[in-house]
Amino acid sequence: MTTNLTQLKQDFTEGLSQISRFWGFPKGMGAIFAVLYISPSPLSLDEIVQQTGLTKGAVSTEVRALARLGLVHRSSRLADRKDYYEAETDFYKSIRAILKERQNSEFDSAVRSVRETLEKLESGSVSGEEAEKQFILERVRALQDFFDALDSLTRAVSKLDSLGFSTVTKVLSILK
Amino acid sequence: MTTNLTQLKQDFTEGLSQISRFWGFPKGMGAIFAVLYISPSPLSLDEIVQQTGLTKGAVSTEVRALARLGLVHRSSRLADRKDYYEAETDFYKSIRAILKERQNSEFDSAVRSVRETLEKLESGSVSGEEAEKQFILERVRALQDFFDALDSLTRAVSKLDSLGFSTVTKVLSILK
DNA sequence: TAGAATGTTTAGTAACTACTAAACGAAGTA
DNA sequence: TACTTCGTTTAGTAGTTACTAAACATTCTA
Incomplete structure (x- = not known):
């Protein structure tokens, strides 16, 4: 059965669309990345439109988002007014960019607010019943430790390149 | 300034709400977890309602979702018809549960579809131009390798307990 | 058995998101 | 200058999500 x-390309594109949506990105983003990723040469905006079935407007905005994440690159050719797009193939590079992007986001400000909670409790500048304050202090501190651990993990991972990454995962999987 | x-509790709850939303969960979920997490004793549904400002219905459904993720535990007392809820404090345990939950999700089926694409290409059961097939094969294989690396990383992490986790992150951060 | 306490389910809603269609802008070309 | 060609922006929409309000189910108690 052949x-x-x-x-096959359509199936692949469909798969990446779902994965994209699962990771919290629009599914159109996944589709655009997919067609670029399996294209031997850079594609123009209209070619992407034609291959994904999205409209120009959607492709225009989402391709820019992809570029901001470092997942695609925009280029132009001399004496050609079209822009051309191609997929980044070094995913580890992209991970770095994505994590960096997220650092300035409201997520970090939320994490920071937890840290502030902790600091206020530690500095003794909170009024209230002593036993309860102590209890909350310990809990919040444990949560903060957890966040710190997650943070240093992602920092470490984002610093690895393809080679180092696979080495570490092999080591980790041996750890059982 | 005291x-x-x-x-302070409200700020903490607000912070966790935002973090929850950032991770793709309802913000109410974060709020519920927060009030349980900093409560010295298990809370009843109505107490959660009162402390979060959500309605009974919302708390009822979301507390169940939290329990499915292993982030809260439901208990009941003898001669008391109320249910009581308390927060799980071992986050690494919860991570395990969350990752496990996600494994059966549509995410995995999407990843599987990428693997199928690869297998079809490798088995030679695809008709089309040879050079293009070869190109796509290499690209899809690289993507699959990346997914595998991510997968083994999360598997490894999910197997670690609090102690092992922090050890690994320390090692990783020394790696530069 | 009626009534109260507790939790669940359901119908509806407000806000958001990812899009489409189409107007618009900019910049080359006849 | 008018006419294309390409990309962006905007207004509107269908679908989704996280909730509220309220009906409902269950189980204990008087």
Whole structure:
């Protein structure tokens, strides 16, 4: 039983769309990345439109978002007014960019607010019943430790390149 | 300048709400977890309602979701018809549960579809131009390797307990 | 058995998101 | 200058989500 190559591409695109949505990105983003990723040459905006079935407007905005994440690169050719887009193939590089992007986001400000809670409790500048304050202090501190651990993990991972990454995962999987 | 303890609790709850939303969960979920987490004793549904400002219905459904993720535990007391809820304090345990939950999700089926694409290409059962097939094969294989690396990383992390986790992150951060 | 206490389910809603269609802008070309 | 060609922006929409309010189910108690 043989499969049509065009069909195969569509299946792949569909798969990446779902994955994209699962990771909290629009599914159109996944589709655009997919067609760029399996294209041997950079594609123009209209070619992406044609291959994804999205409209120009959608592709225009989402391709920019992808570029901000470092997942695609925009280029232009001399004496050609079109822009061309191609996929980044070094995913580890992209991870770095994504994590960096998220650092300035409201997420970090939320994490910071937990840290502030902790600091207020530690500095003794909170009025209230002593036993309860002590209890909350310990809990919040444990949570903060957890966040710190997660943070240093992602920092470490984001600093690894393809080679180092796979080495570490192998080591970790041996750890059982 | 001293802070009111009640105010502090509210700030903490607000912070966790935002973090929850950032991670793709309802913000109410974060609020519920927060009030349970800093409560010295298990709370009844109505107490959660009162402390979060959510309605009974919302708390009822979301507390169940939290329990499914292993982030809260439901208990009941003899000769008391109320249910009581308390927060799980071992986050690493919860991570395990969350990752496990996600494994059966549609995410995995999407990842599987990428693997199928790869397998079809490798088995030679795809019709089409040879050079293009070869190109796509290499690209999809690289993507699959990346997914595998991510997968083994999360598997490894999910197997660690609090102690092992922090050890690994320390090692990783020394790696530069 | 009626009534109260507790938790669940359901119907509806407000806000958000990812899009489409189409107007618009900018910049080359006849 | 008018006419394309390409990309962006905007207004509107269908679908989703996280909730509220209220009906409902269950189980204990008087």
